[in-house]
Amino acid sequence: xxxxxxxxxxxxxxxxxxxxxxxxxxxxxxxxxxxxxxxxxxxxxxxxxxxxxxxxxxxxxxxxxxxxxxxxxxxxxxxxxxxxxxxxxxxxxxxxxxxxxxxxxxxxxxxxxxxxxxxxxxxxxxxxxxxxxxxxxxxxxxxxxxxxxxxxxxxxxxxxxxxxxxxxxxxxxxxxxxxxxxxxxxxxxxxxxxxxxxxxxxxxxxxxxxxxxxxxxxxxxxxxxxxxxxxxxxxxxxxxxxxxxxxxxxxxxxxxxxxxxxxxxxxxxxxxxxxxxxxxxxxxxxxxxxxxxxxxxx
Amino acid sequence: xxxxxxxxxxxxxxxxxxxxxxxxxxxxxxxxxxxxxxxxxxxxxxxxxxxxxxxxxxxxxxxxxxxxxxxxxxxxxxxxxxxxxxxxxxxxxxxxxxxxxxxxxxxxxxxxxxxxxxxxxxxxxxxxxxxxxxxxxxxxxxxxxxxxxxxxxxxxxxxxxxxxxxxxxxxxxxxxxxxxxxxxxxxxxxxxxxxxxxxxxxxxxxxxxxxxxxxxxxxxxxxxxxxxxxxxxxxxxxxxxxxxxxxxxxxxxxxxxxxxxxxxxxxxxxxxxxxxxxxxxxxx
Numbered sequence: 001x002x003x004x005x006x007x008x009x010x011x012x013x014x015x016x017x018x019x020x021x022x023x024x025x026x027x028x029x030x031x032x033x034x035x036x037x038x039x040x041x042x043x044x045x046x047x048x049x050x051x052x053x054x055x056x057x058x059x060x061x062x063x064x065x066x067x068x069x070x071x072x073x074x075x076x077x078x079x080x081x082x083x084x085x086x087x088x089x090x091x092x093x094x095x096x097x098x099x100x101x102x103x104x105x106x107x108x109x110x111x112x113x114x115x116x117x118x119x120x121x122x123x124x125x126x127x128x129x130x131x132x133x134x135x136x137x138x139x140x141x142x143x144x145x146x147x148x149x150x151x152x153x154x155x156x157x158x159x160x161x162x163x164x165x166x167x168x169x170x171x172x173x174x175x176x177x178x179x180x181x182x183x184x185x186x187x188x189x190x191x192x193x194x195x196x197x198x199x200x201x202x203x204x205x206x207x208x209x210x211x212x213x214x215x216x217x218x219x220x221x222x223x224x225x226x227x228x229x230x231x232x233x234x235x236x237x238x239x240x241x242x243x244x245x246x247x248x249x250x251x252x253x254x255x256x257x258x259x260x261x262x263x264x265x266x267x268x269x270x271x272x273x274x275x276x277x278x279x280x281x282x283x284x285x286x287x288x289x290x291x292x293x294x295x296x297x298x
Numbered sequence: 299x300x301x302x303x304x305x306x307x308x309x310x311x312x313x314x315x316x317x318x319x320x321x322x323x324x325x326x327x328x329x330x331x332x333x334x335x336x337x338x339x340x341x342x343x344x345x346x347x348x349x350x351x352x353x354x355x356x357x358x359x360x361x362x363x364x365x366x367x368x369x370x371x372x373x374x375x376x377x378x379x380x381x382x383x384x385x386x387x388x389x390x391x392x393x394x395x396x397x398x399x400x401x402x403x404x405x406x407x408x409x410x411x412x413x414x415x416x417x418x419x420x421x422x423x424x425x426x427x428x429x430x431x432x433x434x435x436x437x438x439x440x441x442x443x444x445x446x447x448x449x450x451x452x453x454x455x456x457x458x459x460x461x462x463x464x465x466x467x468x469x470x471x472x473x474x475x476x477x478x479x480x481x482x483x484x485x486x487x488x489x490x491x492x493x494x495x496x497x498x499x500x501x502x503x504x505x506x507x508x509x510x511x512x513x514x515x516x517x518x519x520x521x522x523x524x525x526x527x528x529x530x531x532x533x534x535x536x537x538x539x540x541x542x543x544x545x546x547x548x549x550x551x552x553x554x555x556x557x558x559x560x561x562x563x564x565x566x567x568x569x570x571x572x573x574x575x576x577x578x579x580x581x582x
Contacts, residue, residue: 042488042489042490043488046501061429081504097409107392136356139505157351159490176387186350186351186515187350187515187556187559187560188350188555188556188559190559190561191559191561191570193572194561194570195570198570213488213489214561215489215563216561216562216563218563219561219562219563219564219565219566220561220566220569220570221570239565240565243563243564243565244565253490253561254489254490257489257490257492257493258489258518258563259489259492259493259496259518259519259521259522260562260563260564261517261518261520261521261545261557261560261562262545262562264521265521265522267492267493267496267518267519267521268493268497268500268520268522268523269493270490270491270493270494270497271490280378298561
């Protein structure tokens with residue numbers, strides 16, 4: 001087992017607005033150095049909340065009530081916002097879902113790519129420009145100079161996502177959080193982007209936490225996977241184990257519900273109501289145990 | 299063939315032709331979206347239209363149902379050329395051709411109850427004699443799509459995404475159409491909800507002998523409910539045929555590329571290194 005870069009230990013979160021309802025229930029996972037760890041689940045499972053907790057951008061209606069996030073010995077949840085900001089961007093970077101809103105529409109790509117290089121790496125303006133051009137080449141943009149001088153709206157969706165990936169890898173971070181990075185893209189572009197993330201990650205030995213609702217995408221890019229349901233980890237396994245011998249009934253049901261062009265009968269099998277009832281009961285029992293221990297109010 | 303319900307021939311559509319910008323030096327020519335598309339839909343069959351963004355699949359759907367008028371070509375529905383019909387003459391055909399939209403949140407009037415959304419079209423088209431019989435039929439259809447009858451008094455924002463899409467389906471089929479177009483209706487849903495909606499559609503098409511045109515970017519979804527598939531690229535049809543045939547032995551390079559790009563949830567470690575690279579797909 002390789003060394004862990006990120007360790008999430010018993011992370012618990014509640015929705016303050018929604019009567020302290022649990023959003024994350026004792027979530028623990030490890031991302032090793034140089035591996036891609038997938039978090040997969042349906043909408044509302046808490047996938048993005050985990051990503052936001054790491055980045056310190058938890059929305060105000062969500063409260064973390066327990067657990068630790070350890071990044072190479074740093075306890076991220078106890079860092080001051082100044083200390084956290086020093087880590088973010090430099091050591092931890094984000095590839096957001098929607099490249100059209102993640103980029104500032106009023107600034108040229110060059111300005112957005114060089115900010116971090118100048119502020120966090122102390123490069124001069126001309127050094128930063130050269131480096132930004134090289135970064136765009138690394139994400140296989142053929143005409144980096146034109147792109148550097150473009151505004152986001154002048155680029156296609158796939159191109160904008162490449163720019164975001166370049167920005168994420170710009171400072172050679174140790175951990176990249178990819179939150180549904182290909183959801184808005186066509187399948188052919190999606191494949192190129194997945195390929196790109198994987199090759200950059202392998203070249204730089206970066207760890208990636210890859211959040212997705214799509215088991216197919218996770219199957220292709222992740223080494224390990226955590227399956228999340230209602231904020232609780234149902235199963236953790238290597239991608240190979242998960243796909244060939246899923247242990248948890250929920251994972252099995254999710255795989256059956258996923259349509260596959262090579263198997264026309266799949267995609268018509270919803271998760272059985274009996275299974276959902278059983279999962280809900282399991283979660284209610286968990287919540288009752290937490291309440292007995294004084295959570296989430298304590 | 300007598301079985302054909304809808305025949306589209308040589309459809310050409312461009313957008314923006316008549317628009318002239320005050321600041322443009324030259325008159326802007328229309329952006330061509332469909333370049334001579336021909337398509338037939340038989341009674342009771344489900345035809346999938348697949349393509350990436352900008353392929354013209356949504357425009358094709360809207361043209362088939364008469365929401366977009368083609369610059370050239372014709373659409374015949376049950377023997378009637380609807381291309382030249384004005385809104386008034388289209389009216390008697392409308393209940394027979396319905397549409398289910400991608401986003402029920404924006405296609406269902408937020409200020410109307412579901413009951414009103416379902417009964418109003420029946421009354422407008424004179425398909426229900428009185429309010430009570432319209433309510434009765436709305437109740438039946440809600441039950442058929444798997445919603446509680448209390449849904450009648452709900453507003454669309456009170457429902458979940460899957461429930462809303464069921465209402466979208468109920469609204470389309472309550473008029474007992476023979477032809478329905480569904481445009482990306484499951485793309486925002488979780489896989490389990492998606493499976494429920496797809497299953498419902500499959501049952502309804504066979505029960506009601508509905509012809510369904512199912513527009514989607516997802517070939518796996520199309521495979522699970524369609525009889526035939528039409529593959530579109532940049533406003534033209536690059537391949538069409540029965541699903542078994544197209545999926546087992548795609549003839550067009552583009553179809554093959556689309557299939558290769560779909561990440562299946564199966565163990566296939568070489569998938570990422572195979573297939574199209576940025577160079578041969580084009581960067582934009």
